[in-house]
Amino acid sequence: MKIDNSPARGTRDLLPAAVAVRDHVLSTITEVYGRYGYQRIETPALERIERLSGGQGGENEKMIFQVLRRGLPDRVEAGTELAELVDLGLRYDLTVPLARFYGQHRAELPTPFRSFQFGPVWRAERPQKGRYRQFYQCDIDMIGEPSMLAEAELIEATTHALNRVGLTDTTVRISDRRFLATLATEAGVPAEAQDGFFITLDKLDKIGWDGVAEELGRRGFESGVVSAARERIEALGQVPGDKVTDVLGEALPSLAEDVVADIGTTGSCLNEIGAVHGIRWEFDPTLVRGMGYYTGHIFEVTAPGAAGSVAGGGRYDNLVGRSLGTDVPACGFSIGFERIVDLLSEPRTSERLAVLYDGDVPTPTVLTTARELRDGGRAVAPVRRSGKFAAQLKRLEAAGFTAFVHLRADQDGLEERPLRGEN
Incomplete structure (x- = not known):
């Protein structure tokens, strides 16, 4: 049987040039x-x-890759609940x-704890350009940290990192889940229905108000409620930061x-951050972010x-309490790593x-030569001479080499030549 060598649907292989970018x-952001x-x-x-599907991940909980329990029989009885077969899942964020x-690990960590993470996550997305099942x-x-210092520092560090990797002229959009909850309540949305309301509102930039109204109607919201929310949101659109x-x-x-005061504090900080890092900011009443765990500022x-956005985050003061039994203030910012890499696709x-090296050059000589050239801090790799010379130089250049030396058994000294223009 012939084996399909392509990667799993929604995933991809990365060639050396892509990995170099x-x-x-990553090294710039880390620094x-x-x-x-x-x-x-x-x-x-x-x-x-049970942690991944605890009702805080919004729409992402519908896209969890679930893992079967160990030791299951080859066949299970008809009518067996999925929950009886699954105990683990791949993280979606x-x-x-x-x-x-x-x-x-709280007892081993400082307060406040500043955490940095980089790693793969998985979502059972419908594969399409820019959306992968593993990313x-x-x-x-x-x-x-309970104060607005957390929000301001996270925004400054992230916009600084984006500037360093080459993404300049960025705009920070901010809103607040407490503001949105108040807006929804005044529009007539019951508290228990607000999560579903926000999930649909979060699609506004993709499907427009007509699409939002249609989907909210299917969810059971009356047209008067949708109109009232839209009226309040549009009244706050395009308001200058000051x-x-x-x-x-x-x-x-x-x-x-206190919600108004917090937004004012963040705005003042963003004015200073903008002057230093060359960013703009705006209050966006349509910004929702789909995760159910946000409790305050979102950005x-x-x-x-x-x-779409290249980074996003917010405050989630209740999420840690699911592990500790007592709430701990927390705020986070996630960079859209894949999207940034696509924007910076130049190798x-x-x-x-x-x-x-020619085939008759002794192996110790090849290794010694490469070692001596490597002492200067450069990347050096031996490659056996084969085929037509010009064609091999083209292959070396395509592989990312910038220069070469030709090592022969009967020569004295090496001449280093650039690859570009040699073929």
């Missing part, structure tokens, strides 16, 4: 986050299914595992004063040429030297 992006005091941790790919990690996330989180706090109080009389970053140019 990813390594550059920036380290300067802000964030420490790298790792969590397992597998989590208990890095925040839920972080909450479990902190609950388990990488890059997160920073601050746990144990006017947001004034307008919020007028548009939503029942909005708590996203957009960049020119990017379809990295670094010096790589090929030692092109």
Whole structure:
């Protein structure tokens, strides 16, 4: 039987040039986050299914790759519930595992704890351009800091990192789940129905108000409720940053004063961050973010040429409490690593030297020559001479080499030549 050598649907192989771009992006982000005091941790790919499906992951909980229990028979009885067959799942983000990690290791960690994570996550997406079933996330989180310092620092560190990898002229969009809850309540949405309301509202940029109204209608919301929410949201659109706090109080009389004050504090910080890092910010009343665990500020970053946001996050003060039994303030920001890499798809140019050696050169001589050339800090790899010379030089250049030396048994000294232009 012939085996299909293509990767699993919704996944992909990465060639060396693509990995070089990813390594550059990751090393740059790691260096920036380290300067802000964030420490790298790792969590397992597998989590208990009850944690992943606890009702806090929004639409992502419908896309969990579930793992069968060990020791199941080849056949199971008809009518067996899926819950009886599954005990683990592949993580769909890095925040839920972080909450479990902190609950388990809190006594060993400083307060506040600044966490940095990078790793693969899995979602049973419908494969399409820019959406994969396995992809990488890059997160920073601050746990144990109740003030708006957490939000402001996370935004500054993330926009700084994006600038360093080459994404400039970015815009930070902010909103607040408490603001959205007040807006929904004033529009007539019952508290128990607000999660479903927000899940649909989160699709506004993709399906427009007509699509949102249609889907909310199917969910049982009356047209008057949708119209009332739309009226309040549109009244807050395009409000200048320095006017947001004034307008919020007028548009939503029942909005708590501390929510308005928090938005004002963040706005003041963003004005300073923008002056340093060249970013803009705006209050976006349509920003929802689909995760059910957010409790306060939510934010996203957009960049020119990017379809959708390149980073997003928010405050989730109740999630860690699922592990500890007591709530702990927490806030996080996730960089869309795959989307950034796609925007920076130009291959990295670094010096790589090929030692092109003839077949009669002794192996010790080849290794000694490569070792001596490598002492200068360059990447050096021996490659056996074969085929037509010009064709082999083309292959070396395509493989990422920038220069070569031709090592022959009867020669004295080596002449280093650039690959570009030699073939």
